[in-house]
Amino acid sequence: MLETVLLFREALYGALVIAIACSVLGVYVVLRRIVFVGAAIAQLSSAGIALALFLGGLGVSGLTAHPTAFAVVFALAGAMFFGLGGGQRAGVPPDATIGVAYAVAAATAILLLAKAAGGEAHDILLQGNILGITRADTLVLLAVSLPVLLVHVLFYKEFLFVSFDRETARTLGYRVVFWNLFLYFTLGLVIAFAMQFAGVMLVFNFLVIPAVTGLLLARSMSGIFTVAVLSATVAAVIGFSISVPFDLPSGPAIIAVSGVLALLAWPMRVLQRR
Amino acid sequence: MTALISFDHATLGYGRRVVLSDISFDIPTGDFLGLVGPNGAGKTTILRAILGTLVPQAGTVTKASGLRFGYVPQRDSVDYNFPLKVVDVVLMGRYDRIGLMRRPSRRDRDLACAALEHVGILDLADRPLGALSGGQKQRALIARALVGDPNVLVLDEPTTGMDLVSTTQILGLVRELHERDNLTVLMVSHALNEVANYVERIALVVERGFRIGTVAQIMTEETLTQMYGIPVDVDEMHGHRIVVARRPPLEPGARRHA
Known part of the structure; x- marks a missing residue:
């Protein structure tokens, strides 16, 4: 079994990079109650890839050879839109806007792919293809994730303050809109790159479930980050190790393990409170 | 006393909508001012202009150089x-x-x-x-x-949702900070009765109306009846001023429900 897993170790390394980067950002996603923003950005990113494939099918040259560029542009545009309030000024509730973006992006991706590539492309966008991650892919993921994580270490105070109490941050001279957009920018960037390998479902999992596990087990911000990263890493390793020898899809296997970890954390939280 | 903040014929609002027009007043060093009025009257608008997050549409709002606010937001924010x-x-x-x-x-x-x-x-x-x-x-x-x-402690609705004991303790603490540390305090509240017995001056904001003065100047039946547009009584009990809105008389023939 170990030999089989080691055969795909490059893919495992890539999955771990995605797990760590998404779980760190996921702490803000969960605490700020914007979990479906993560899903909508991932879906927008997949629509970007679908558009690239569609244009490629039409024989349009140039950028269509780089679906990543489309994924990044779509994800960042979505992140900026949601970061600026997502239609609140027009009187539409934020969660409704997120729902609209998610549904329209998902449908658009399916429609474009139906005319662009084989039917399996849609499954890859939804479920990802973790096993297909190569060393070069992992290096690309690292090149995006490491600077983002460094930014989050350096500007932890600022991201925390504008997330926790934006009014007071504003009175102390913080440019709340800027910091908010910066946070969403990092979120969009990581999602756009992670989505191409992990798919919408697994990225959404890493953004939400590890942070929820952290919230259940930890009593401090550093504790939440630590538990979130650890549980995402453990879920990635165990889920991956189960899926390969038993010929199961890796993404759902990792999600299942994440879910089990969160379920195990639940009674521990109840016991903590007694 | 030096003015820390000065409103000079300031008109405040959002976009084209004017909330308050042509208001002038100063907040001097060591002031303990209550910014009071019903919800939606414009208290937050004045507060934003003071904190610098809202630029006046006309007139000016000037602040002493190096002025620093200690802001206490509404608890649910x-x-x-x-x-x-x-x-x-x-x-x-x-x-x-x-x-x-x-x-x-x-x-x-x-x-x-x-x-x-x-x-x-x-x-x-x-x-x-x-x-x-x-x-x-x-x-x-x-x-x-x-x-x-x-230099200035700003509290936005500090007692909303609190019970009587907590309200009394928090307002007592704020007054203590003002007296002990000679701290300038601006307290925003919709609860006139609570604020009036702690602050030294009141800025009363009602829809399209603004008046500022000492507690004795503002807490009169004449002023409050005029500003709120309903008849009110102002009574005194154990040194505390209490404002009570007069209950409208029952219509002749109306049934009194048990």
């Missing part, structure tokens, strides 16, 4: 879901002084503890903020406002 210790929340009041890409120092932590001691909850420093009672949370937020060493 803070997200208690964040697992933050009380001392960590208080430290946020020094974040701008600590600067970008730097962590709070030992001295910052000492100052945060001193602020908590000042408001009487040092023993709660390591407790999660979300686990505190309403009054304790408000004390923690006041400590955060104080730790930055402000």
Whole structure:
């Protein structure tokens, strides 16, 4: 079994990079109650890839050879839109806007792919293809994730303050809109790159479930980050190790393990409170 | 006394909508001012102009150079879901002084503890903020406002949703901070009866109306009846002024429900 897993170790390394980067950002996603923003950005990113494939099918040259560029542009545009309030000024509730973006992006991706590539492309966008991650892919993921994580270490105070109490941050001279957009920018960037390998479902999992596990087990911000990263890493390793020898899809296997970890954390939280 | 903040014929609003027009007043050093009025009348608009987050449509709002606010937001604007210790929340009041890409120092932590001691909850420093009672949370937020060493303490609806005991304790603490530290205080509230017995001056904001004066000048039946547009009585009990809106008489023939 170990030999089989080691055969795909490059893919495992890539999955771990995605797990760590998404779980760190996921702490803000969960605490700020914007979990479906993560899903909508991932879906927008997949629509970007679908558009690239569609244009490629039409024989349009140039950028269509780089679906990543489309994924990044779509994800960042979505992140900026949601970061600026997502239609609140027009009187539409934020969660409704997120729902609209998610549904329209998902449908658009399916429609474009139906005319662009084989039917399996849609499954890859939804479920990802973790096993297909190569060393070069992992290096690309690292090149995006490491600077983002460094930014989050350096500007932890600022991201925390504008997330926790934006009014007071504003009175102390913080440019709340800027910091908010910066946070969403990092979120969009990581999602756009992670989505191409992990798919919408697994990225959404890493953004939400590890942070929820952290919230259940930890009593401090550093504790939440630590538990979130650890549980995402453990879920990635165990889920991956189960899926390969038993010929199961890796993404759902990792999600299942994440879910089990969160379920195990639940009674521990109840016991903590007694 | 030196004016820390001056409104000079200021017109305030959002976009094309005017909320308050042509208002002029000063907030001098050492003032204890209550900004009072019903919800939606424009208190927050004035507050934003004072804090500098709203630019007047006309006229000017000027502030003394180096003026620093200690802001205590409405309690529900803070997200208690964040697992933050009380001392960590208080430290946020020094974040701008600590600067970008730097962590709070030992001295910052000492100052945060001193602020908590000042408001009487040092023993709660390591407790999660979300686990505190309403009054304790408000004390923690006041400590955060104080730790930055402000010239003006600004409290936005500090007693909303609090019981009688907590309300009395929080307002007592604010008055104590004003008297003991000679701190300039601006307190925003919709509860005239609560504020009137603690502050020295009242700025009364009603829809399209604004009046400022000492408590004795504002808390008269004539002024309040004119400003609120309904008949009110102002009585005094044990040295406290109490405002009561007169109940409209029953229509002839109307049934009195048990």
